[in-house]
Amino acid sequence: ILNVEQSPQSLHVQEGDSTNFTCSFPSSNFYALHWYRWETAKSPEALFVMTLNGDEKKKGRISATLNTKEGYSYLYIKGSQPEDSATYLCAFRTGNQFYFGTGTSLTVIP
């Protein structure tokens, strides 16, 4: 069983603040790294799929970077809004196995 760790476990920020959190994964046998946003009472929603070392992806105010050599990915949210409140999950894919972290729970305070 591989360890995929996310930090912090939870985060409270004020509306308008920018924030970031980390996903750490094994640096060997890397295939892909996924980020998902999971709002309460909804289904997880895919944000990014990252495959190449040095990848940077952006969707609106959310962006992510990937370092496969050292085994980490950062997710950034610029100018947080209350609707960004959710749990952000990363998932590490190696071969045909998929390993999720436990998520970072983000609360944006209006």
Place this chain on the structure above:
Amino acid sequence: DAGVTQSPTHLIKTRGQHVTLRCSPISGHKSVSWYQQVLGQGPQFIFQYYEKEERGRGNFPDRFSARQFPNYSSELNVNALLLGDSALYLCASSLEGQSRYGYTFGSGTRLTVV
């Protein structure tokens, strides 16, 4: 176009019983994956099926089995239920086996074993 649909949404079973959970992928998607999420933990990978063949299996006992049908829908079966099987079971579909676009998840089936 309907998203990933799972049934039932909630289920209560007794220890030792058997359960079948169902998943219909997005139309055109050929891959279905199953995950178990226990409270406080991230989703744990159980199975992936692509074109009706098993493509991946997580670290779950043989009590867990699954299959994919010709219409790409899938069933997850769990035999001899234990209290620890109580969890949210998520199904996810993708167009291909190794999605470059991420997976689309259903809303899950909440299984409670008493």
